[in-house]
Amino acid sequence: MIKSVFEYDDYRSFMSDYYQWKKRTSAFSWREFAKVSGFSSPNYLKVVCDGKSGLSNPGTKRVAKAMGLVGAEYDYFQQLVRFGQAKKDAEKDDAYAEMINIVSSHQVRVLKGESISFYESWKYPVLRELAPMMPGAKPSDLSKACRGAFSAEEVRNALAFLTRARFLRKTASDVYEQEDRSLQASVAAMPTQVRAMHKEMANFAKDAIEKYPVSERNFSGATIGIDEEDYAKIVEELDACRKRIISIATAKKGGNRVYRVNLQLFPLTEKILKGESGSANKGCKKR
Structure with missing residues:
Protein backbone atom coordinates (compact mmCIF):
# COMPACT_ATOMS: atom_id res chain seq x y z
CA MET A 1 0.00 0.00 0.00
CA ILE A 2 0.99 3.62 -0.42
CA LYS A 3 0.09 6.70 1.59
CA SER A 4 -3.32 8.25 1.08
CA VAL A 5 -3.48 10.84 -1.71
CA PHE A 6 -4.66 13.30 0.97
CA GLU A 7 -1.12 13.28 2.40
CA TYR A 8 0.37 14.67 -0.83
CA ASP A 9 0.79 18.22 -2.08
CA ASP A 10 2.61 17.16 -5.27
CA TYR A 11 0.68 15.06 -7.78
CA ARG A 12 3.87 13.87 -9.50
CA SER A 13 5.17 12.44 -6.21
CA PHE A 14 1.88 10.61 -5.69
CA MET A 15 1.92 9.18 -9.22
CA SER A 16 5.56 8.10 -8.83
CA ASP A 17 4.84 6.41 -5.50
CA TYR A 18 1.81 4.69 -7.03
CA TYR A 19 3.96 3.42 -9.91
CA GLN A 20 6.68 2.13 -7.56
CA TRP A 21 4.09 0.38 -5.39
CA LYS A 22 2.47 -1.31 -8.39
CA LYS A 23 5.87 -2.32 -9.75
CA ARG A 31 3.80 1.28 -20.73
CA GLU A 32 1.03 -0.47 -18.77
CA PHE A 33 0.35 2.66 -16.69
CA ALA A 34 0.01 4.76 -19.85
CA LYS A 35 -2.17 2.14 -21.55
CA VAL A 36 -4.71 1.82 -18.72
CA SER A 37 -4.79 5.64 -18.52
CA GLY A 38 -5.64 5.94 -22.21
CA PHE A 39 -2.35 7.40 -23.50
CA SER A 40 -0.81 6.14 -26.75
CA SER A 41 2.75 7.13 -25.83
CA PRO A 42 4.17 4.34 -23.59
CA ASN A 43 6.47 6.69 -21.65
CA TYR A 44 4.17 9.69 -21.40
CA LEU A 45 3.39 9.31 -17.68
CA LYS A 46 7.09 8.87 -16.87
CA VAL A 47 7.72 12.15 -18.69
CA VAL A 48 4.95 13.73 -16.58
CA CYS A 49 6.40 12.36 -13.33
CA ASP A 50 9.84 13.65 -14.35
CA GLY A 51 8.33 17.14 -14.60
CA LYS A 52 8.86 17.45 -18.35
CA SER A 53 5.17 17.54 -19.23
CA GLY A 54 1.77 17.87 -17.55
CA LEU A 55 -1.73 16.46 -17.55
CA SER A 56 -4.75 17.91 -19.30
CA ASN A 57 -8.10 17.90 -17.52
CA PRO A 58 -9.32 14.78 -19.41
CA GLY A 59 -5.93 13.16 -18.85
CA THR A 60 -6.10 13.89 -15.13
CA LYS A 61 -9.47 12.15 -14.91
CA ARG A 62 -8.21 9.10 -16.79
CA VAL A 63 -5.10 8.80 -14.59
CA ALA A 64 -7.18 9.17 -11.42
CA LYS A 65 -9.51 6.41 -12.60
CA ALA A 66 -6.57 4.18 -13.58
CA MET A 67 -5.15 4.55 -10.06
CA GLY A 68 -8.48 3.51 -8.55
CA LEU A 69 -9.29 6.88 -7.02
CA VAL A 70 -12.97 7.46 -6.33
CA GLY A 71 -15.11 9.96 -4.44
CA ALA A 72 -13.17 12.52 -2.44
CA GLU A 73 -9.81 11.02 -3.47
CA TYR A 74 -10.72 11.45 -7.15
CA ASP A 75 -11.74 15.09 -6.56
CA TYR A 76 -8.64 15.79 -4.46
CA PHE A 77 -6.30 14.44 -7.15
CA GLN A 78 -7.87 16.71 -9.76
CA GLN A 79 -7.24 19.74 -7.57
CA LEU A 80 -3.75 18.44 -6.76
CA VAL A 81 -2.90 18.45 -10.47
CA ARG A 82 -4.45 21.88 -10.88
CA PHE A 83 -2.39 23.14 -7.92
CA GLY A 84 0.83 21.68 -9.33
CA GLN A 85 0.32 23.07 -12.83
CA ALA A 86 -1.14 26.51 -12.00
CA LYS A 87 0.62 29.35 -13.79
CA LYS A 88 -0.81 32.15 -11.67
CA ASP A 89 -0.79 32.57 -7.91
CA ALA A 90 -4.55 33.18 -7.80
CA GLU A 91 -5.26 29.87 -9.54
CA LYS A 92 -2.79 28.08 -7.29
CA ASP A 93 -4.42 29.55 -4.18
CA ASP A 94 -7.86 28.57 -5.43
CA ALA A 95 -6.78 24.97 -6.10
CA TYR A 96 -5.15 24.73 -2.67
CA ALA A 97 -8.30 26.07 -1.01
CA GLU A 98 -10.32 23.38 -2.80
CA MET A 99 -7.88 20.71 -1.58
CA ILE A 100 -8.34 21.90 2.01
CA ASN A 101 -12.11 22.01 1.54
CA ILE A 102 -12.26 18.44 0.22
CA VAL A 103 -10.21 17.08 3.11
CA SER A 104 -12.21 19.08 5.66
CA SER A 105 -15.64 18.21 4.27
CA HIS A 106 -14.87 14.50 4.17
CA GLN A 107 -12.86 14.71 7.38
CA VAL A 108 -10.32 12.08 6.44
CA ARG A 109 -7.80 11.22 9.12
CA VAL A 110 -4.73 9.00 8.77
CA LEU A 111 -4.04 7.13 12.01
CA LYS A 112 -0.49 7.12 13.30
CA GLY A 113 1.36 6.65 16.58
CA GLU A 114 -0.72 5.99 19.69
CA SER A 115 -4.03 6.50 17.89
CA ILE A 116 -3.45 3.23 16.03
CA SER A 117 -4.50 1.43 19.24
CA PHE A 118 -8.00 2.21 17.92
CA TYR A 119 -7.63 -1.15 16.14
CA GLU A 120 -6.82 -3.12 19.29
CA SER A 121 -10.49 -3.96 19.90
CA TRP A 122 -13.62 -4.03 17.76
CA LYS A 123 -15.48 -2.04 20.41
CA TYR A 124 -13.64 1.16 19.40
CA PRO A 125 -14.73 1.35 15.73
CA VAL A 126 -18.23 0.10 16.64
CA LEU A 127 -18.75 2.67 19.40
CA ARG A 128 -17.27 5.41 17.21
CA GLU A 129 -20.16 4.75 14.81
CA LEU A 130 -22.84 3.86 17.35
CA PRO A 139 -23.15 3.49 28.51
CA SER A 140 -25.64 0.81 29.60
CA ASP A 141 -27.85 1.67 26.60
CA LEU A 142 -24.90 1.40 24.23
CA SER A 143 -23.98 -1.92 25.84
CA LYS A 144 -27.50 -3.25 25.17
CA THR A 163 -12.76 11.26 23.15
CA ARG A 164 -9.20 11.59 24.44
CA ALA A 165 -7.74 10.32 21.15
CA ARG A 166 -10.03 12.65 19.14
CA PHE A 167 -12.10 9.97 17.45
CA LEU A 168 -15.23 11.45 19.07
CA ALA A 185 -4.51 3.32 9.10
CA SER A 186 -0.88 4.28 8.68
CA VAL A 187 0.87 1.71 6.48
CA ALA A 188 3.57 1.27 9.13
CA ALA A 189 0.96 0.16 11.68
CA MET A 190 -0.75 -2.38 9.42
CA PRO A 191 1.23 -5.50 10.41
CA THR A 192 0.19 -5.57 14.09
CA GLN A 193 -3.01 -3.99 15.37
CA VAL A 194 -4.84 -4.05 12.05
CA ARG A 195 -4.08 -7.75 11.57
CA ALA A 196 -5.62 -8.46 14.97
CA MET A 197 -8.73 -6.48 13.98
CA HIS A 198 -9.09 -8.50 10.77
CA LYS A 199 -8.97 -11.76 12.76
CA GLU A 200 -11.61 -10.50 15.17
CA MET A 201 -13.93 -9.34 12.40
CA ALA A 202 -13.48 -12.61 10.48
CA ASN A 203 -14.84 -14.47 13.52
CA PHE A 204 -17.85 -12.15 13.68
CA ALA A 205 -18.50 -12.78 9.99
CA ASP A 230 -4.51 -11.44 -11.89
CA TYR A 231 -4.07 -11.17 -8.12
CA ALA A 232 -2.70 -7.64 -8.39
CA LYS A 233 -5.59 -6.56 -10.63
CA ILE A 234 -8.19 -8.08 -8.29
CA VAL A 235 -6.62 -6.36 -5.27
CA GLU A 236 -6.86 -3.07 -7.14
CA GLU A 237 -10.56 -3.71 -7.86
CA LEU A 238 -11.24 -4.58 -4.21
CA ASP A 239 -9.45 -1.44 -3.04
CA ALA A 240 -11.48 0.74 -5.42
CA CYS A 241 -14.69 -0.97 -4.27
CA ARG A 242 -13.80 -0.38 -0.61
CA LYS A 243 -13.21 3.31 -1.32
CA ARG A 244 -16.56 3.62 -3.13
CA ILE A 245 -18.33 1.99 -0.16
CA ILE A 246 -16.67 4.40 2.27
CA SER A 247 -17.65 7.29 0.01
CA ILE A 248 -21.31 6.19 0.14
CA ALA A 249 -21.21 5.75 3.93
CA THR A 250 -19.61 9.15 4.58
CA ALA A 251 -21.72 11.12 2.10
CA LYS A 252 -24.36 11.82 4.72
CA LYS A 253 -24.58 11.93 8.47
CA GLY A 254 -26.67 9.56 10.48
CA GLY A 255 -27.64 5.92 10.36
CA ASN A 256 -29.58 3.37 12.39
CA ARG A 257 -27.21 0.42 12.53
CA VAL A 258 -23.48 -0.31 12.48
CA TYR A 259 -22.34 -2.71 9.75
CA ARG A 260 -18.98 -4.27 8.94
CA VAL A 261 -17.81 -4.88 5.35
CA ASN A 262 -15.09 -7.51 4.87
CA LEU A 263 -13.33 -7.74 1.51
CA GLN A 264 -11.22 -10.90 1.53
CA LEU A 265 -8.96 -12.61 -0.98
CA PHE A 266 -6.68 -15.42 0.17
CA PRO A 267 -5.05 -18.64 -1.13
CA LEU A 268 -6.61 -22.06 -0.58
CA THR A 269 -3.73 -24.08 -2.06
CA GLU A 270 0.04 -24.04 -2.38
CA LYS A 271 1.50 -22.35 -5.46
CA ILE A 272 1.75 -24.75 -8.41
CA LEU A 273 5.26 -24.76 -9.86
CA LYS A 274 5.99 -24.81 -13.59
CA GLY A 275 5.74 -28.30 -15.01
CA GLU A 276 3.15 -29.44 -12.48
CA SER A 277 -0.27 -30.23 -13.89
CA GLY A 278 -3.54 -29.35 -12.29
CA SER A 279 -6.82 -27.59 -12.75
CA ALA A 280 -8.64 -24.88 -10.82
CA ASN A 281 -12.21 -25.24 -9.73
CA LYS A 282 -14.18 -22.12 -10.46
CA GLY A 283 -17.57 -21.41 -9.02
CA CYS A 284 -19.67 -18.87 -7.22
CA LYS A 285 -22.16 -19.40 -4.49
CA LYS A 286 -24.30 -17.03 -2.48
CA ARG A 287 -26.12 -17.94 0.67
Whole structure:
Protein backbone atom coordinates (compact mmCIF):
# COMPACT_ATOMS: atom_id res chain seq x y z
CA MET A 1 0.00 0.00 0.00
CA ILE A 2 0.99 3.62 -0.42
CA LYS A 3 0.09 6.70 1.59
CA SER A 4 -3.32 8.25 1.08
CA VAL A 5 -3.48 10.84 -1.71
CA PHE A 6 -4.66 13.30 0.97
CA GLU A 7 -1.12 13.28 2.40
CA TYR A 8 0.37 14.67 -0.83
CA ASP A 9 0.79 18.22 -2.08
CA ASP A 10 2.61 17.16 -5.27
CA TYR A 11 0.68 15.06 -7.78
CA ARG A 12 3.87 13.87 -9.50
CA SER A 13 5.17 12.44 -6.21
CA PHE A 14 1.88 10.61 -5.69
CA MET A 15 1.92 9.18 -9.22
CA SER A 16 5.56 8.10 -8.83
CA ASP A 17 4.84 6.41 -5.50
CA TYR A 18 1.81 4.69 -7.03
CA TYR A 19 3.96 3.42 -9.91
CA GLN A 20 6.68 2.13 -7.56
CA TRP A 21 4.09 0.38 -5.39
CA LYS A 22 2.47 -1.31 -8.39
CA LYS A 23 5.87 -2.32 -9.75
CA ARG A 24 6.75 -3.98 -6.41
CA THR A 25 3.51 -5.96 -6.32
CA SER A 26 3.07 -6.89 -10.01
CA ALA A 27 4.63 -6.86 -13.47
CA PHE A 28 3.73 -3.18 -13.86
CA SER A 29 5.49 -0.83 -16.28
CA TRP A 30 5.22 2.74 -17.52
CA ARG A 31 3.80 1.28 -20.73
CA GLU A 32 1.03 -0.47 -18.77
CA PHE A 33 0.35 2.66 -16.69
CA ALA A 34 0.01 4.76 -19.85
CA LYS A 35 -2.17 2.14 -21.55
CA VAL A 36 -4.71 1.82 -18.72
CA SER A 37 -4.79 5.64 -18.52
CA GLY A 38 -5.64 5.94 -22.21
CA PHE A 39 -2.35 7.40 -23.50
CA SER A 40 -0.81 6.14 -26.75
CA SER A 41 2.75 7.13 -25.83
CA PRO A 42 4.17 4.34 -23.59
CA ASN A 43 6.47 6.69 -21.65
CA TYR A 44 4.17 9.69 -21.40
CA LEU A 45 3.39 9.31 -17.68
CA LYS A 46 7.09 8.87 -16.87
CA VAL A 47 7.72 12.15 -18.69
CA VAL A 48 4.95 13.73 -16.58
CA CYS A 49 6.40 12.36 -13.33
CA ASP A 50 9.84 13.65 -14.35
CA GLY A 51 8.33 17.14 -14.60
CA LYS A 52 8.86 17.45 -18.35
CA SER A 53 5.17 17.54 -19.23
CA GLY A 54 1.77 17.87 -17.55
CA LEU A 55 -1.73 16.46 -17.55
CA SER A 56 -4.75 17.91 -19.30
CA ASN A 57 -8.10 17.90 -17.52
CA PRO A 58 -9.32 14.78 -19.41
CA GLY A 59 -5.93 13.16 -18.85
CA THR A 60 -6.10 13.89 -15.13
CA LYS A 61 -9.47 12.15 -14.91
CA ARG A 62 -8.21 9.10 -16.79
CA VAL A 63 -5.10 8.80 -14.59
CA ALA A 64 -7.18 9.17 -11.42
CA LYS A 65 -9.51 6.41 -12.60
CA ALA A 66 -6.57 4.18 -13.58
CA MET A 67 -5.15 4.55 -10.06
CA GLY A 68 -8.48 3.51 -8.55
CA LEU A 69 -9.29 6.88 -7.02
CA VAL A 70 -12.97 7.46 -6.33
CA GLY A 71 -15.11 9.96 -4.44
CA ALA A 72 -13.17 12.52 -2.44
CA GLU A 73 -9.81 11.02 -3.47
CA TYR A 74 -10.72 11.45 -7.15
CA ASP A 75 -11.74 15.09 -6.56
CA TYR A 76 -8.64 15.79 -4.46
CA PHE A 77 -6.30 14.44 -7.15
CA GLN A 78 -7.87 16.71 -9.76
CA GLN A 79 -7.24 19.74 -7.57
CA LEU A 80 -3.75 18.44 -6.76
CA VAL A 81 -2.90 18.45 -10.47
CA ARG A 82 -4.45 21.88 -10.88
CA PHE A 83 -2.39 23.14 -7.92
CA GLY A 84 0.83 21.68 -9.33
CA GLN A 85 0.32 23.07 -12.83
CA ALA A 86 -1.14 26.51 -12.00
CA LYS A 87 0.62 29.35 -13.79
CA LYS A 88 -0.81 32.15 -11.67
CA ASP A 89 -0.79 32.57 -7.91
CA ALA A 90 -4.55 33.18 -7.80
CA GLU A 91 -5.26 29.87 -9.54
CA LYS A 92 -2.79 28.08 -7.29
CA ASP A 93 -4.42 29.55 -4.18
CA ASP A 94 -7.86 28.57 -5.43
CA ALA A 95 -6.78 24.97 -6.10
CA TYR A 96 -5.15 24.73 -2.67
CA ALA A 97 -8.30 26.07 -1.01
CA GLU A 98 -10.32 23.38 -2.80
CA MET A 99 -7.88 20.71 -1.58
CA ILE A 100 -8.34 21.90 2.01
CA ASN A 101 -12.11 22.01 1.54
CA ILE A 102 -12.26 18.44 0.22
CA VAL A 103 -10.21 17.08 3.11
CA SER A 104 -12.21 19.08 5.66
CA SER A 105 -15.64 18.21 4.27
CA HIS A 106 -14.87 14.50 4.17
CA GLN A 107 -12.86 14.71 7.38
CA VAL A 108 -10.32 12.08 6.44
CA ARG A 109 -7.80 11.22 9.12
CA VAL A 110 -4.73 9.00 8.77
CA LEU A 111 -4.04 7.13 12.01
CA LYS A 112 -0.49 7.12 13.30
CA GLY A 113 1.36 6.65 16.58
CA GLU A 114 -0.72 5.99 19.69
CA SER A 115 -4.03 6.50 17.89
CA ILE A 116 -3.45 3.23 16.03
CA SER A 117 -4.50 1.43 19.24
CA PHE A 118 -8.00 2.21 17.92
CA TYR A 119 -7.63 -1.15 16.14
CA GLU A 120 -6.82 -3.12 19.29
CA SER A 121 -10.49 -3.96 19.90
CA TRP A 122 -13.62 -4.03 17.76
CA LYS A 123 -15.48 -2.04 20.41
CA TYR A 124 -13.64 1.16 19.40
CA PRO A 125 -14.73 1.35 15.73
CA VAL A 126 -18.23 0.10 16.64
CA LEU A 127 -18.75 2.67 19.40
CA ARG A 128 -17.27 5.41 17.21
CA GLU A 129 -20.16 4.75 14.81
CA LEU A 130 -22.84 3.86 17.35
CA ALA A 131 -22.50 6.64 19.94
CA PRO A 132 -23.34 9.49 17.50
CA MET A 133 -26.41 7.50 16.36
CA MET A 134 -27.76 7.45 19.94
CA PRO A 135 -27.49 10.99 21.38
CA GLY A 136 -28.17 10.98 25.11
CA ALA A 137 -27.67 7.21 25.44
CA LYS A 138 -26.01 6.01 28.64
CA PRO A 139 -23.15 3.49 28.51
CA SER A 140 -25.64 0.81 29.60
CA ASP A 141 -27.85 1.67 26.60
CA LEU A 142 -24.90 1.40 24.23
CA SER A 143 -23.98 -1.92 25.84
CA LYS A 144 -27.50 -3.25 25.17
CA ALA A 145 -27.36 -2.05 21.56
CA CYS A 146 -24.20 -4.14 21.18
CA ARG A 147 -26.11 -7.11 22.63
CA GLY A 148 -24.05 -7.07 25.81
CA ALA A 149 -20.80 -7.87 24.03
CA PHE A 150 -19.08 -5.67 26.61
CA SER A 151 -20.18 -4.13 29.88
CA ALA A 152 -21.33 -0.59 30.58
CA GLU A 153 -18.00 0.03 32.31
CA GLU A 154 -16.11 -1.10 29.22
CA VAL A 155 -18.27 1.23 27.11
CA ARG A 156 -17.55 4.10 29.48
CA ASN A 157 -13.79 3.49 29.27
CA ALA A 158 -13.94 3.10 25.49
CA LEU A 159 -15.81 6.41 25.11
CA ALA A 160 -13.19 8.11 27.28
CA PHE A 161 -10.43 6.76 25.02
CA LEU A 162 -12.27 7.74 21.82
CA THR A 163 -12.76 11.26 23.15
CA ARG A 164 -9.20 11.59 24.44
CA ALA A 165 -7.74 10.32 21.15
CA ARG A 166 -10.03 12.65 19.14
CA PHE A 167 -12.10 9.97 17.45
CA LEU A 168 -15.23 11.45 19.07
CA ARG A 169 -16.11 14.91 20.31
CA LYS A 170 -18.43 15.23 23.32
CA THR A 171 -20.87 18.06 22.65
CA ALA A 172 -23.22 17.55 25.63
CA SER A 173 -23.91 15.00 28.35
CA ASP A 174 -23.80 11.59 26.65
CA VAL A 175 -23.91 13.25 23.21
CA TYR A 176 -21.07 12.60 20.77
CA GLU A 177 -20.14 13.41 17.20
CA GLN A 178 -17.29 12.13 15.07
CA GLU A 179 -14.16 14.24 14.74
CA ASP A 180 -13.46 12.72 11.31
CA ARG A 181 -15.86 10.97 8.93
CA SER A 182 -13.27 8.61 7.46
CA LEU A 183 -10.22 6.90 8.97
CA GLN A 184 -7.22 5.29 7.34
CA ALA A 185 -4.51 3.32 9.10
CA SER A 186 -0.88 4.28 8.68
CA VAL A 187 0.87 1.71 6.48
CA ALA A 188 3.57 1.27 9.13
CA ALA A 189 0.96 0.16 11.68
CA MET A 190 -0.75 -2.38 9.42
CA PRO A 191 1.23 -5.50 10.41
CA THR A 192 0.19 -5.57 14.09
CA GLN A 193 -3.01 -3.99 15.37
CA VAL A 194 -4.84 -4.05 12.05
CA ARG A 195 -4.08 -7.75 11.57
CA ALA A 196 -5.62 -8.46 14.97
CA MET A 197 -8.73 -6.48 13.98
CA HIS A 198 -9.09 -8.50 10.77
CA LYS A 199 -8.97 -11.76 12.76
CA GLU A 200 -11.61 -10.50 15.17
CA MET A 201 -13.93 -9.34 12.40
CA ALA A 202 -13.48 -12.61 10.48
CA ASN A 203 -14.84 -14.47 13.52
CA PHE A 204 -17.85 -12.15 13.68
CA ALA A 205 -18.50 -12.78 9.99
CA LYS A 206 -18.59 -16.53 10.63
CA ASP A 207 -21.12 -16.11 13.45
CA ALA A 208 -23.26 -13.71 11.39
CA ILE A 209 -24.09 -16.47 8.88
CA GLU A 210 -26.33 -18.14 11.47
CA LYS A 211 -27.17 -15.12 13.63
CA TYR A 212 -28.81 -12.86 11.00
CA PRO A 213 -31.38 -13.55 8.25
CA VAL A 214 -30.33 -13.11 4.62
CA SER A 215 -32.30 -9.85 4.47
CA GLU A 216 -29.83 -8.33 6.95
CA ARG A 217 -26.51 -9.73 5.74
CA ASN A 218 -24.86 -10.50 2.42
CA PHE A 219 -22.32 -13.26 1.87
CA SER A 220 -20.94 -14.29 -1.50
CA GLY A 221 -17.73 -15.81 -2.75
CA ALA A 222 -15.88 -17.30 -5.70
CA THR A 223 -13.19 -19.97 -5.90
CA ILE A 224 -10.86 -18.96 -8.73
CA GLY A 225 -7.60 -20.02 -10.34
CA ILE A 226 -5.33 -17.02 -10.96
CA ASP A 227 -1.69 -15.94 -11.21
CA GLU A 228 0.25 -13.04 -9.68
CA GLU A 229 -0.82 -10.56 -12.36
CA ASP A 230 -4.51 -11.44 -11.89
CA TYR A 231 -4.07 -11.17 -8.12
CA ALA A 232 -2.70 -7.64 -8.39
CA LYS A 233 -5.59 -6.56 -10.63
CA ILE A 234 -8.19 -8.08 -8.29
CA VAL A 235 -6.62 -6.36 -5.27
CA GLU A 236 -6.86 -3.07 -7.14
CA GLU A 237 -10.56 -3.71 -7.86
CA LEU A 238 -11.24 -4.58 -4.21
CA ASP A 239 -9.45 -1.44 -3.04
CA ALA A 240 -11.48 0.74 -5.42
CA CYS A 241 -14.69 -0.97 -4.27
CA ARG A 242 -13.80 -0.38 -0.61
CA LYS A 243 -13.21 3.31 -1.32
CA ARG A 244 -16.56 3.62 -3.13
CA ILE A 245 -18.33 1.99 -0.16
CA ILE A 246 -16.67 4.40 2.27
CA SER A 247 -17.65 7.29 0.01
CA ILE A 248 -21.31 6.19 0.14
CA ALA A 249 -21.21 5.75 3.93
CA THR A 250 -19.61 9.15 4.58
CA ALA A 251 -21.72 11.12 2.10
CA LYS A 252 -24.36 11.82 4.72
CA LYS A 253 -24.58 11.93 8.47
CA GLY A 254 -26.67 9.56 10.48
CA GLY A 255 -27.64 5.92 10.36
CA ASN A 256 -29.58 3.37 12.39
CA ARG A 257 -27.21 0.42 12.53
CA VAL A 258 -23.48 -0.31 12.48
CA TYR A 259 -22.34 -2.71 9.75
CA ARG A 260 -18.98 -4.27 8.94
CA VAL A 261 -17.81 -4.88 5.35
CA ASN A 262 -15.09 -7.51 4.87
CA LEU A 263 -13.33 -7.74 1.51
CA GLN A 264 -11.22 -10.90 1.53
CA LEU A 265 -8.96 -12.61 -0.98
CA PHE A 266 -6.68 -15.42 0.17
CA PRO A 267 -5.05 -18.64 -1.13
CA LEU A 268 -6.61 -22.06 -0.58
CA THR A 269 -3.73 -24.08 -2.06
CA GLU A 270 0.04 -24.04 -2.38
CA LYS A 271 1.50 -22.35 -5.46
CA ILE A 272 1.75 -24.75 -8.41
CA LEU A 273 5.26 -24.76 -9.86
CA LYS A 274 5.99 -24.81 -13.59
CA GLY A 275 5.74 -28.30 -15.01
CA GLU A 276 3.15 -29.44 -12.48
CA SER A 277 -0.27 -30.23 -13.89
CA GLY A 278 -3.54 -29.35 -12.29
CA SER A 279 -6.82 -27.59 -12.75
CA ALA A 280 -8.64 -24.88 -10.82
CA ASN A 281 -12.21 -25.24 -9.73
CA LYS A 282 -14.18 -22.12 -10.46
CA GLY A 283 -17.57 -21.41 -9.02
CA CYS A 284 -19.67 -18.87 -7.22
CA LYS A 285 -22.16 -19.40 -4.49
CA LYS A 286 -24.30 -17.03 -2.48
CA ARG A 287 -26.12 -17.94 0.67
